[in-house]
Amino acid sequence: MAQRAVACRQLEGEIGGTHRPQSFPLRVLATLLRLMAKVCHSCGKGPAFGQSRSHSMVATKRRFDPNLQKVRVLVGSAPRRVYVCTRCLKAGKVTKAA
Incomplete structure (x- = not known):
């Protein structure tokens, strides 16, 4: 659970830009951001x-x-x-x- 939160925080700023890490397919990235906890x-x-x-x-x-x-x-x-x-x-x- 903590790893997912860290990954989401790292990727949160990169969605708007053109750079997307190669280790995360777009489908996985969308799932990670959808499952982010509401805080x-x-x-x-x-x-x-x-x-x-x-x-x-x-x-x-x-x-x-x-x-x-x-x-x-x-x-x-x-x-x-x-x-x-x-x-x-x-x-x-x-x-x-x-």
């Missing part, structure tokens, strides 16, 4: 994992997702659509693009 652009908050407990206390695995919203944010000088958690939006940690 907050500002604070890095991602999913947490735990267990649901039924009435009989049987544990089943579950995932607690943060409340992420897709927002146009100024990254550097260019507007970019990124996921930001509502906590960061409320605190004013990001500047929205007009």
Whole structure:
């Protein structure tokens, strides 16, 4: 799982350009980017994992997702659509693009 995240981070910047690493076919690259975990652009908050407990206390695995919203944010000088958690939006940690 960690290797996939590292590969996605390395390849994220290269998709827009003409350079594409020869070790990743386009189909694999598209799959990697589609499976990237949704994390907050500002604070890095991602999913947490735990267990649901039924009435009989049987544990089943579950995932607690943060409340992420897709927002146009100024990254550097260019507007970019990124996921930001509502906590960061409320605190004013990001500047929205007009």
